[in-house]
Amino acid sequence: SPGDHRAYMQYALSLAKQSPPKPSNYRVGAILVDRSTNVVLSTGYTLELEGNTHAEQCCFAKLAERHGVAEEQLADAMANASPRSLVLYTTMEPCSQRMSGNLPCTQRILRLRPLVSSVYVGVKEPEKFVSENTGRKALGDAGIEFVHVEGLEREILEVATAGHVK
Numbered sequence: 255s256p257g258d259h260r261a262y263m264q265y266a267l268s269l270a271k272q273s274p275p276k277p278s279n280y281r282v283g284a285i286l287v288d289r290s291t292n293v294v295l296s297t298g299y300t301l302e303l304e305g306n307t308h309a310e311q312c313c314f315a316k317l318a319e320r321h322g323v324a325e326e327q328l329a330d331a332m333a334n335a336s337p338r339s340l341v342l343y344t345t346m347e348p349c350s351q352r353m354s355g356n357l358p359c360t361q362r363i364l365r366l367r368p369l370v371s372s373v374y375v376g377v378k379e380p381e382k383f384v385s386e387n388t389g390r391k392a393l394g395d396a397g398i399e400f401v402h403v404e405g406l407e408r409e410i411l412e413v414a415t416a417g418h419v420k
């Protein structure tokens with residue numbers, strides 16, 4: 255229900271606040287929820303794991319670690335999980351392109367088909383580093399629901415851009 259979505263997004267925002275500020279990315283928080291049990295399977299925030307990592311990427315990598323595999327093998331490791339049982343909440347929409355050239359999180363989500371049914375986002379990505387984020391379309395084309403959870407935009411963007419030169 256909408257109340258739950260807001261609570262999950264608030265939780266993701268609390269994770270984003272742990273991200274070390276940096277001028278060349280956004281501070282984002284993400285959680286992966288099993289919607290049949292409402293259990294939070296994994297959490298992540300930007301730069302949580304070493305390297306130039308994104309919140310969603312950390313979320314997936316940490317879950318993969320728990321399954322004893324690399325992020326690339328997560329879908330295989332969870333082959334017996336029921337399809338479309340996972341939903342991702344991320345304070346900012348998954349990236350479709352990264353200035354670093356690292357694999358975008360939209361691709362990381364598409365790799366998890368058919369486990370992931372929906373992506374709930376707090377804000378769209380501002381057009382600062384990437385002119386147009388095409389993730390929403392790619393996810394929709396793959397049958398993954400893309401939902402904007404409203405109400406936290408101002409705080410999400412304030413946290414996301416805290417490391418930017420004003």
Ligand SMILES: Nc1nc(=O)c(N)c(NC[C@H](O)[C@H](O)[C@H](O)COP(=O)(O)O)[nH]1
Binds near residue numbers: 379
């Ligand atoms: N959804 C999302 N989660 C994140 O954790 C994060 N940092 C971004 N940020 C998107 C932005 O487009 C990229 O951060 C820049 O394009 C720079 O790319 P790198 O991050 O250096 O690969 N977006």
Ligand SMILES: [Zn+2]
Binds near residue numbers: 358
């Ligand atoms: Zn990303």
